[in-house]
Amino acid sequence: MAVPGQNANAAGYRNMHQLIQLRWIAVVGQLSTIAVVSMGFGVQLPVPAMLQLLACLIAFNIFSLLRWKEQHYVDNRQLFLALLVDVFSLTMQLYLSGGMTNPFVFLYLLQVILAAVLLQPWSSWTIVVITGACVAALALFAKPLPLPLDHGRGMSSLYIQGILISFVVNAALLLVFITRINRNLRAGDAQLAGLHQRAAEEEHIVRMGLLASGAAHELGTPLATLAVILGDWRRMPEFARNPELLAELGEMQAQLKRCKTIVSGILMSAGEARGESSAKTTIKVFLDQLVAEWRASRPIVAFEYDNHIERDVPVVSDSTLKQMIWNVLDNAFEASPHWQRLEARREGDALVLLITDGGPGFAPGMLDQFGTPYQSTKGRPGGGLGLFLVVNVARTLGGRVSARNRAEGGASVRLDLPLASIALQPEETSHAA
Structure with missing residues (x-):
């Protein structure tokens, strides 16, 4: 910097x-x-x-x-x-x-x-x-x-x-x-x-990261306790003889597992336990898996995904990058629950992701202050932090985020990320092998 x-x-x-x-x-x-x-x-x-x-x-x-x-x-x-x-x-x-x-x-x-x-x-x-x-x-x-x-x-x-x-x-x-x-x-x-x-924004991010990391640590114990209790309930005769209750328990355990995954992702994004789930992959496979996980965990109605990457690049899967893309997809989903689209392509030495929705679009004032914290049309406290984090993660990687309103309606957010910042280096490739 x-x-x-x-x-x-x-x-x-x-x-x-x-x-x-x-x-x-x-x-x-x-x-x-x-x-x-x-x-x-x-x-x-x-x-x-x-x-x-x-x-x-x-x-x-x-x-x-x-x-x-x-x-x-x-x-x-x-x-x-x-x-x-x-x-x-x-x-x-x-x-x-x-x-x-x-x-x-x-x-x-x-x-x-x-x-x-x-x-x-x-x-x-x-x-x-x-x-x-x-x-x-x-x-x-x-x-x-x-x-x-x-x-x-x-x-x-x-x-x-x-x-x-x-x-x-x-x-x-x-x-x-x-x-x-x-x-x-x-x-x-x-x-x-x-x-x-x-500098002020990065200090804000550090404070939020410390807060999120502390909250994630505090949530670890009650989540583990809930997992043990649900496991015990599944073995109890009252639940074992009732298929409906067993189905409900299974759904609760699935949601609990998702909560634990989110907590682990917060800790990894804060720099803790990052090596536990890092894995060698390629950018095309990474995006395919990211989209599959996102679709499986949301009540998607219509989602279009076009991966036009032909020359693949080895990368290390990163929870911060995944969460950044998920934040943009979640914003598109909230603005337009009926339709979203993600297009991935490679332009030179950069990865370009284009997320489109069919919602009302950004207000003119929002576009002028895109990525500024607490700038949101959702009307709830703390709104706007998702895009704020997206912009700053992209900036840390040497990329940029831009947004515009589409003439036919809806909004489009474009992420330009240099492949060199996320690619698997030769030294890392030899270690991974």
Whole structure:
């Protein structure tokens, strides 16, 4: 399961790629500006030195692209260093092209705003101090551009035109990249909120499992006592001579046996005595037996079962998986006692189970909160836990559960389970043999 730190790193990784894209735009922009200013306007610039600096920036960006393609761990320090490289590159280009008289000196604001959005507070303030020091150094040491002081000409002034271009570039880059970065941060926050919700749900499951396990242990003794009493009754002459009473006793013993099976299943699902009834089988046989047991223990009217699995997979029969599928079938049975359908097929490396019923379907609010505990239309306390457990068991196995209402009426629940999570591994196969 992912953790909050990993989500932050995922957002940092995406933001690092935003900086790499921004650096490519800076390279193209600087090349274009050097060409237009030196050849179009005849301004004397140290073009060789500026091109060498651009070559270093291109090499750094290629290195960054290759590095972050293989490594996805990006933290605050690495983003801070990447922004420092951009600040240093901008400072050197401005130093070579007029310092404070270069209209593109306002691009420092882009670096400061990016730092405020991407970095932790101490790093952002460090960028502010460094950019301030760079501006002061340019004012002290850089030679001004040999441009005429023609500010009074308005838009005809070359310097005013440069200021306008600098403003438009700054505004456009900020709009595009801040929007993308905010989208990354919102996605990270949403994923973090989802993890908190999942952790709360898993804690809820643990508590329910402990409660169910304790109840199962407590039920074991009275069930065993009832089994002994019913066995004694069958041998008593009063019952032995009465066929009707014997039939009733047989039904009671069958139901008692089913109760003991349910209790054993609860204990196995809680991780106790799991090895006692685990057996090597195949997914096709496992589903056939699961359906046969479910049909035998319910007053089924009409049930369709289509097993389209052709390439079988060895598995270990698991009570948790069985109970998960039974929960969905039971919900379908309660919603539509007259008809249910189960279709099983294999799609690539996944097992797909489609459970369909002819009932009233899910309410729109139920579909929006499918799998949330205590969301049920049955009107009884504790309703909705069955589907809640189904969703979380599937999630534990690496699968997913989805639901929809059918156009012709009724509902359909789909379970997608990766076969790798339930398949019998080669080592287990050798042990089982």
